[in-house]
Amino acid sequence: MTTWQETYTDLLPAEFFTEGHSRQRREMWARILSEQRAEWSIRVAESDGEIIGFAMAGPVSLWVAKQNPRAMAFYRRNGFRCDGTEKRDPGASAITDIPMVRP
Known part of the structure; x- marks a missing residue:
């Protein structure tokens, strides 16, 4: 927490x-x-x-907060890319989650 x-x-x-x-x-x-x-x-x-x-x-993908550029940069350096979709967590509506995948 x-x-x-x-x-x-x-x-x-x-x-x-x-x-x-x-x-x-x-x-x-x-x-x-x-x-x-x-x-x-x-x-x-x-x-x-x-x-x-x-x-x-687990297999290939992960979810990251779109508003967390530091985490996104870390995952990009490790071969992950955004797949173009996003979703909002109903319990944390200010955060947009995006999946990142490693081809």
Whole structure:
């Protein structure tokens, strides 16, 4: 949740970052991380037994906020390109998500 706050605090209202939203995100990621899928590669970083970060990768594509040019530049440097579509997250309507793919 801290990452979201640091990245999107200028795009989302303060009331977006509630304990309820944080709990919902933790539950969502707990479900995703507990599912074993051959096409996903998941890595978890720990420090002193506490999870401090994780990464998940799967076949080809990723979603990035259009309003996050730093992330988009990082993905472009690593071979990803925008596919031309976009969508709005109903829970974060100020953010436009775009898929990036690696040919």
